[in-house]
Amino acid sequence: MEDEATREAVESALAKLDLDAKARLLQGQDMWTLPALPEIGLGSLVMSDGPVGVRGVFWGPDDPSILLPSPTAMAATWDPELIARAGVLLAQEARRKGVHLLLAPTVNMHRTPVGGRHFEAYSEDPLLTGAIGSGYVHGVQSGGVGATVKHFVANDAETDRMSVDNIVSPEALREIYLAPFEAIVRDACPWAIMSAYNGVNGTTMSEHTELLRGVLRDEWGFDGIVVSDWMGTRSTVGAITGGLDVAMPGPQSVYGELLVKAVQNGEVDESVVDEAVRHVLLLAARVGLLEGAPAAVAEFPAVVDGREIAREIARRSFVLARNAEVDHTPVLPITPAESTVALIGLAARDARVLGGGSAMVFPETVVSPLDGLTAALPEGTLSYHVGTVLSEDMGVADRGFTLRARCLATDGSLQRELPMADGNIMWMGNLPEGVDYPSLQTIEILGTFTPELSGPHRFGTKGIGQFTLTVDGETVFEGEQTLESFDPFEMLFGSPKDRAVVELEAGRPVEVALRYEPMKMEGSPIAIVSFGLGHLEPQRDPEELMAEAEAAAAQADVAVVVVATTDKVESEGFDRTTLALPGRQDELVSRVVAANPRTVVIVNSGAPVEMPWRDDVAAVLLSWFPGQEAGSALAEVLTGAAEPGGRLPTTWPATLADCPVTEVTPTDGKLVYTEDLFIGYHAWDRSDIAPAYSFGHGLGYTTWEYEEVDWDGEAVTVRVRNTGSRPGREVVQVYLAPVDGDPSRPARALAGFASIEAAAGETVTATVTLPKRAFEVWEEASRTWAYRPGAYDLTVGGSSADRPLTLPIEAAV
Numbered sequence: 123m124e125d126e127a128t129r130e131a132v133e134s135a136l137a138k139l140d141l142d143a144k145a146r147l148l149q150g151q152d153m154w155t156l157p158a159l160p161e162i163g164l165g166s167l168v169m170s171d172g173p174v175g176v177r178g179v180f181w182g183p184d185d186p187s188i189l190l191p192s193p194t195a196m197a198a199t200w201d202p203e204l205i206a207r208a209g210v211l212l213a214q215e216a217r218r219k220g221v222h223l224l225l226a227p228t229v230n231m232h233r234t235p236v237g238g239r240h241f242e243a244y245s246e247d248p249l250l251t252g253a254i255g256s257g258y259v260h261g262v263q264s265g266g267v268g269a270t271v272k273h274f275v276a277n278d279a280e281t282d283r284m285s286v287d288n289i290v291s292p293e294a295l296r297e298i299y300l301a302p303f304e305a306i307v308r309d310a311c312p313w314a315i316m317s318a319y320n321g322v323n324g325t326t327m328s329e330h331t332e333l334l335r336g337v338l339r340d341e342w343g344f345d346g347i348v349v350s351d352w353m354g355t356r357s358t359v360g361a362i363t364g365g366l367d368v369a370m371p372g373p374q375s376v377y378g379e380l381l382v383k384a385v386q387n388g389e390v391d392e393s394v395v396d397e398a399v400r401h402v403l404l405l406a407a408r409v410g411l412l413e414g415a416p417a418a419v420a421e422f423p424a425v426v427d428g429r430e431i432a433r434e435i436a437r438r439s440f441v442l443a444r445n446a447e448v449d450h451t452p453v454l455p456i457t458p459a460e461s462t463v464a465l466i467g468l469a470a471r472d473a474r475v476l477g478g479g480s481a482m483v484f485p486e487t488v489v490s491p492l493d494g495l496t497a498a499l500p501e502g503t504l505s506y507h508v509g510t511v512l513s514e515d516m517g518v519a520d521r522g523f524t525l526r527a528r529c530l531a532t533d534g535s536l537q538r539e540l541p542m543a544d545g546n547i548m549w550m551g552n553l554p555e556g557v558d559y560p561s562l563q564t565i566e567i568l569g570t571f572t573p574e575l576s577g578p579h580r581f582g583t584k585g586i587g588q589f590t591l592t593v594d595g596e597t598v599f600e601g602e603q604t605l606e607s608f609d610p611f612e613m614l615f616g617s618p619k620d621r622a623v624v625e626l627e628a629g630r631p632v633e634v635a636l637r638y639e640p641m642k643m644e645g646s647p648i649a650i651v652s653f654g655l656g657h658l659e660p661q662r663d664p665e666e667l668m669a670e671a672e673a674a675a676a677q678a679d680v681a682v683v684v685v686a687t688t689d690k691v692e693s694e695g696f697d698r699t700t701l702a703l704p705g706r707q708d709e710l711v712s713r714v715v716a717a718n719p720r721t722v723v724i725v726n727s728g729a730p731v732e733m734p735w736r737d738d739v740a741a742v743l744l745s746w747f748p749g750q751e752a753g754s755a756l757a758e759v760l761t762g763a764a765e766p767g768g769r770l771p772t773t774w775p776a777t778l779a780d781c782p783v784t785e786v787t788p789t790d791g792k793l794v795y796t797e798d799l800f801i802g803y804h805a806w807d808r809s810d811i812a813p814a815y816s817f818g819h820g821l822g823y824t825t826w827e828y829e830e831v832d833w834d835g836e837a838v839t840v841r842v843r844n845t846g847s848r849p850g851r852e853v854v855q856v857y858l859a860p861v862d863g864d865p866s867r868p869a870r871a872l873a874g875f876a877s878i879e880a881a882a883g884e885t886v887t888a889t890v891t892l893p894k895r896a897f898e899v900w901e902e903a904s905r906t907w908a909y910r911p912g913a914y915d916l917t918v919g920g921s922s923a924d925r926p927l928t929l930p931i932e933a934a935v
Contacts, residue, residue: 124404131415132403135162136396144392144399145381148362150372153352153551153648154179156402163413164406169270169349169370170219172226173242173258174476174749175483176212178219179552182484183543188215188428188750189485192477192728193228193254195439195746197244197771198820200853201877202257208435209261209269211426216267222409223268223314229255229302230277232729232772233801234783236698238280241477241728241747245771246802246817248298249872252305254771259310266419268409271306272316273351274327274338275299279786279793280697284354287321289794295322296900297799300333304342313346313405317366319354325364328355334365347401358384367398371551371648429751436755441744441768442821443814444736453720453740455762455823456680458499464678465495466509466671466714467707469686469726472521473752477728479694484543485750491684491724494753498761505678509671509714510664510706512688515617516582519545519657523634525569529556532563542567545636545655546584551648559642559649567636567655576628577660582618585653588639591621594632598622604641617690618656664706668713676717682760683714686726697786701732701778711735724756730774736814744768762823769820769853769921773803776814782806803922804868818872818921824850824882831918831927835934838890840918840927844880851879854888854918857925858896861913867899870917897933911935 124132139147143159151157151166158166171177175187188211190196196205216224228239232246244251255271262269276288276299290299306312315338318327327333328350338344349368355361358376361369362384369375384390403412410417445452456463473490476482492506519525525542538556545567553559571593573579583589583603591599599621626632636655675681685707691698702708715721715738722741725731726748736742743766748755758764775781782805783797797805803817824846832839840854854877859870874890897914898907911933919925 124407125416128404128407128415131407131412132400134414135164135403135412136399138162139399141382141385141392141395144395145378147402148368148381148395148398149375149377150368150370152373153371156368164403165411167223167406167409167411168221169223169225170216170221171480172212172224173228174481175485176215176219176221176224177483178221180554181548181550182540182554184540184554185219186486187483188432189476189483189488190432191436191439191749192241192747193244194241194728194771195748195768196258196435197250197254198439198441198746198768199435200250200769200771200875201438202253204435204438205254205257206261206264207426207431209258209263210265210423211428211431213262213265213267213422214426215428217265217422221267222411223270223405224262225270225272225316227255227258227269228272229306230273231299231302231801233278233795234786235701235730235772235775235781236778236784236786237278237729238692238697239477239479239694241692242479242481242694246773247771247872248301249305250771250875252302252309255302255306256310259306259312263310263313264419265422266409266417268313268346268405270314270316270349271303271312273318274303274315275318275333276322277318277320280695281786282788282791284319285791286788287324287792289323289792291795291798292902293900294795294798298801300337307338307342307344313408315344315346315348317348317350317354319351326356326360328366329357329360329364331364339365345401345404347405359389362390362394362398367401432749433751433755433758436745436748436751437759437764438767439746439748440755440759440766441770441819442741442766443744443774443819444739444742445821446740448720448740453680453722454743454760456760458503458761461679462503462677463495463499463505464671464674464681464718465492465504465506465684466675466681466710467684467686468508468510468512470506470682470684471508474686474688474726474747475749475752476747477692477694478689481694488750489753491753491756494755494757495682495760498757505674507671507674508667509683509710510667511661512686512705512707513690514661515690516580516620516656516658518584518618519571519634519655522572522574523569523657525567525655528566528568529554529562530564530566531558531561537562545657547651547653549649549651553649553651559651562651563639565638565640565651565653567638569634570631571634571657572631573626573628573659575660576626578623579626579660580620580623580658581634582621582656582658583636583653584618584656585638587641587653590637591655592633592635593622593624594626598624618654620656668706668710671710672713672717675714675721678718679720681714681718681721682724683711683721684724684726685711687728687731692728701730701775703731708734711739715739722760730772732777733814765822765850766820767822767851769818770815771817773806773813773817774815780811780813782809799868804871807869816921816923818853818855819923820853820921822850822852824848826850826852826920828919828926829885831916831929833916833929833931836891838874838892838916838918840888840890841885842878842880842888843885844882847882849879849881851877852920853877854890855920855922855925856890856892857917857922858892859915859917860910861915861930871896872922
């Protein structure tokens with residue numbers, strides 16, 4: 123509840139606004155901001171994408187961001203308090219960048235592993251998703267910055283996401299897809315919710331009166347703003363009457379002048395507009411932008427060390443899926459003083475630290491696995507070999523390039539010169555200070571390239587417009603590049619086109635220049651400048667690379683292979699068609715383990731991948747997209763300085779063919795969730811096929827014995843003993859199953875969890891309070907949650923498949 127001063131300030135400000143001002147306030151004035159209204163003491167509200175860092179209004183490296191591990195990694199910690207600390211860091215970053223509203227977290231469900239944005243969501247389980255999301259929101263908002271929970275609702279795949287109508291049963295909608303949103307609204311009181319692009323059961327989400335007004339506001343009591351996903355609105359009247367407060371981006375949207383006309387024509391009552399404006403003014407008050415209203419947070423939390431918390435989340439998220447004994451000893455952790463290590467894999471050098479799409483940020487530095495292990499291991503004990511390439515596609519110019527951009531006006535004058543982290547420019551809506559889009563004529567990427575390898579280097583161009591490419595004083599391409607098919611994400615994130623081959627000598631710097639004249643899209647509501655310089659170094663013989671890796675592995679005490687996906691595999695904008703690792707990485711692993719049975723594989727992906735060699739290698743460590751401190755955290759875990767603390771937030775299948783849910787392609791515009799309540803481990807429970815690794819699975823460097831479980835009618839207490847030789851952390855998971863279960867419903871569900879730490883030989887007690895909702899189901903006939911008394915089996919353990927303790931309980935009538 124807001125205090126009286128805030129309510130009075132909001133009503134006073136609203137009373138001073140005419141219809142034109144109200145309508146302007148409900149749409150972006152540009153890509154990321156709402157307009158200031160000085161006449162009522164209102165500042166301009168600034169928004170920014172998350173969830174792994176705060177980019178700010180400019181998409182570029184000149185204002186770098188702390189880069190945290192991916193949301194799948196955050197959920198793998200099973201630690202809402204740790205993620206709340208991450209939220210404090212993000213709020214700190216937001217304040218530094220002048221951002222008031224962070225467009226995160228994403229709490230859509232892992233309905234299927236082929237979902238392209240799987241890495242940006244938390245889990246297949248609604249309870250875990252809600253708990254991690256609540257921690258995130260608590261942390262961000264404790265720092266005086268609003269969090270935006272998205273995408274409301276059932277935005278679980280990328281195929282036709284702007285138009286798909288997802289058909290979801292009322293029970294699945296309530297118990298799975300709405301459940302994490304409900305938990306976060308109840309427990310963390312977020313200041314904003316973002317509506318999804320898709321429709322649900324016949325109505326587009328930006329106009330879904332039943333869900334936006336009936337459920338979100340009337341039933342749950344949400345009092346923040348509902349903001350559209352960018353360009354995710356369809357109509358003026360439908361949006362404002364359906365419950366959408368803010369249409370983004372601007373200055374063109376379904377609100378503004380169109381909303382004024384709708385009121386004047388009698389299609390919309392002005393009181394409906396006033397309601398939306400109140401929500402915006404309340405948000406402004408909460409973040410300190412409305413005169414006369416005290417900000418929601420008067421004192422910010424203590425400053426957080428961004429690099430340290432990025433490293434802590436990474437090591438706490440790494441899931442040790444396998445750690446077999448070789449010569450009677452587990453291969454991990456490695457003893458640095460006694461081991462030589464062959465590090466293998468392109469991703470060990472060029473770390474994949476985040477997924478593609480709107481979640482991208484630019485960190486100041488990235489510690490690769492090669493960097494981290496080089497620093498951690500004694501000199502002379504580590505060798506590195508590429509092994510195989512992940513893809514033969516050309517990437518953006520980065521290694522060996524030192525580049526800057528020059529922006530020139532139509533009269534040839536210099537608008538701005540700025541440094542570049544790599545050969546990619548992606549500006550949307552807000553261009554760098556000094557760059558005027560209407561008069562911008564040319565952008566030049568200039569600099570030097572120092573090759574690491576001699577031989578034929580390929581150069582390319584990315585984007586649409588007129589290009590002139592010069593390498594070492596020679597123009598190698600001049601011409602226009604057009605978009606072959608209108609796919610905005612292809613334009614923004616697609617691969618460069620191959621334009622020229624230039625023979626270069628290793629170590630000899632050459633000048634490079636790319637002159638670009640943008641093709642400005644008529645009618646676009648936002649200014650977009652997106653293009654880049656592409657490069658592909660000489661490709662060595664694949665068999666030579668493999669042979670070098672095999673030889674190095676055979677000579678080392680331990681081989682560590684880093685395998686990874688690419689941004690062409692996991693990204694916003696498209697779904698996956700395979701879970702196989704790209705390139706010949708599976709073959710590389712098989713050949714390395716044949717040379718050395720003490721092989722450890724690091725899986726650098728944000729979502730499940732197939733691992734046909736998983737039972738052959740000594741150890742499998744799932745590292746997700748581990749953020750900027752990837753290598754430092756990995757070195758700590760591999761050497762035993764820290765324990766791998768992660769547990770799977772989603773089931774990992776052995777093959778895509780085994781997955782219970784894989785359909786993401788609509789038929790006639792509709793995607794029917796035919797699996798109903800059965801996603802994740804709920805679906806695997808009734809399958810005859812076992813997954814590679816079950817939900818909740820994760821090993822450490824010690825062992826645990828579950829000794830006793832009790833229940834007092836509210837809380838479950840579990841006694842657990844550390845039976846290993848070193849301290850450790852365990853995630854105690856409590857599952858609840860009705861004894862007389864309905865076969866049309868899941869057999870059991872996660873009802874709660876708790877983390878415990880214990881020294882070697884120590885016994886500790888975990889306490890897990892079971893919420894009333896654990897005993898309820900949604901009954902659509904009465905449109906209410908129905909409590910189910912009776913007999914249950916309460917099972918406890920370290921994963922959904924490993925529950926050594928069972929306690930029959932009786933839920934009171």
